[in-house]
Amino acid sequence: MKQVHLAAHFPGVNNTTVWSDPDAGSHIEFSSFVRLARTAERGLFDFFFLAEGLRLREQNGLIYDLDVVGRPDxxxxxxxLAAVTTHLGLAGTINSTFNEPYEVARQFASLDHLSDGRAAWNVVTSWDEFTGENFRRGGYLPSEQRYERARQFLDTATRLWDSWRADDVLADVGAGRYLRRADVGAFEHRDSQFDIRGQFNVPRPPQGRPVIFQAGDSDEGREFAAAKADAIFSRHAKYADGREFYADVKGRLPAYGRRREDLLVLPAATFVLGDTDSEAADIAREVRLQQVSGQTAIKFLEQLWNRDLSDHDPDGPLPRVDPIPGENTIAKGRASVRIHRDPREVAAEWRRLAESRNLSTRELIVEVTGRQSFIGSPATVAGAINDFVQADVADGFILVPHLTPDGLDRFVDDVVPLLQELGVYRTEYPGGTLRENLGLAAV
Known part of the structure; x- marks a missing residue:
């Protein structure tokens, strides 16, 4: 049987967190990061995943209500976290559009050394001019150019990591240290995106290079993952969609001389636990209503309608007016591309769904913006996760709790032991590095 991989996601910009719950904690204080990370390590999770945005989203000239203001770098x-954990992998989303290879390669090499081989990089791109305003280059790149830059960015970073051989060591001389070879770290790289040469001054990372994640779902993103990534942070946590996605990306690997086991598919997944399936279902309904307040429902509605709907009643029907199409949207940042299709067509679908089920605006938004991936008693959830992994829906899941930082506790206490009883989850960490714990080949 396949072994289940699990990871913990510390949410930042989403509609997963229940901010209003009295048990919700800070999203910026270091103690919250420590609490969730240590819980994940207690549960023998593979890694802790931290997303990052490069600009706070705006809507109608105000900071988007689901963004975290003040999130540390x-x-x-x-x-x-490397100093307060021992085995847990440390994965971060770092942008390839508005950063530079030398700096990012140096930071990840340093993190891998500090953590004794537990670093991972989720390589992402940025698409919008709004985010680009924070940077010297400004503007944005078309989709195909974004992925071309990402590929070349990763190739360049890899060349920097490889500029040190495994046997390159630092020798002590008195209070200083020196290299035995003068050309250690020497590099030169030229392509359409980068023209750099110099000397990389961080020794080869313990893993050779960090574990590489990819999170894009477009055809270009899937090809990038098949060619370059060790794992995919997927949004396909549902059974049918997940199996289709899994088969698609795994099927692309042979073209790049890679095996199925060289790429892990790890969807983001939410969960709600109860003593019984019925109790969990009741809790899940309440959680969804807390996640989508009336204010939040209006924000989602405005993103599609492209209108100021602040006076609209979230407990009433959908607006009678049609959405305003166009690229000059009232939502700035990632919120502005939540809907990729014709907004009028999507609005018509929403109206049909709302009328057929007599849904208010808020109820409709709850319905169309997603729901929990796994709902039930610990036994039900453990069984479902295992069934999904064995059926090639995924190789495991990156869990996103609706409460931070304590929302993972019951899963670790009640679900993990059941997965261990099924023989599909580790009882101890098998290796010292993240690459080893994920079962990935050495590089």
Missing amino acids: TFTVLSA
């Missing part, structure tokens, strides 16, 4: 948090 990803590398700073992960480096600090």
Whole structure:
């Protein structure tokens, strides 16, 4: 039987967290990161995953209500967590559009050294001019150019990591240290995106290079993952969609000389636990209503309608007016591309669904913006996760709790032991590095 992989996601920009719950904690204090990371390590999870945005989203000139203001830098948090964990992998989302290879390669090599081989990089791209305003280059790149830059960015970073051989060592001389070879770390790289040469000054990372994640779902993103990534942070956690996605990306691997086991598919997944399946279903309904407040429902509605709907009643029907199409949207940042199809067509679908089920605006938004992946008693959830993995829906899941930082506790206490009883989950960490614990080949 396949072994189940699990990881923990510390949410930041989403509609997963229940902010209003009295048990909800800070999303910026270091103690919250430590609490969730240590719980994940207690549960023998593979890694802790931290996403990052490069600009706070805006809507109608206001900060988007689901964004975290004041989130510390990803590398700073992960480096600090390396000191308070021992086995847990440390994965961070770092952008390839508005950063530079030398800097990112150096930061990840440093994190891998500080953590004794537990670093992972989720390689992402940015699409919008709004985010680009924070950077010297500004603007944005078309989709095909974004992925071309990402590929070349990763190739360049890999060349920097490989500029040190495994046998390159630092020798002590008095209070200083020196290299035995003068050309250690020497590199030169030229392509359509980068033209750099110099000397990389961080020794080869313990893993050779960090574990590479990819999170895009487009055809370009899937090809990038098949060619370059060790794992995919997928959004396909449902059975049918997950199996289709899994078969698609695994089927692309032979073209790049890779095996099925060289790429892990790890969808993000939410969960709600109860003593019984019925109790869990009741809790799940309440959680969804807390996740989508009236205010939040209006924000989602505005993203599609492209209108100021602040006076709209979230407990009433959908607006009678049609959405305003166009690229100049009232939502700035990632929120502005939540809907990729014709907004009028989507609005018509929403109206049909709302009328057929007599749903208010808020109830409709609850319905169309997603729901929990796994709902039930611990036994039900453990069984479902195992069934999904054995059926090639996924190789495991990156769990996103609706409460931070304590929302993972019951899963670790009640679900993990059941997976261990099924013989599909580890009882101890098998290796010292993240690459070893994920079962990936050495590089």
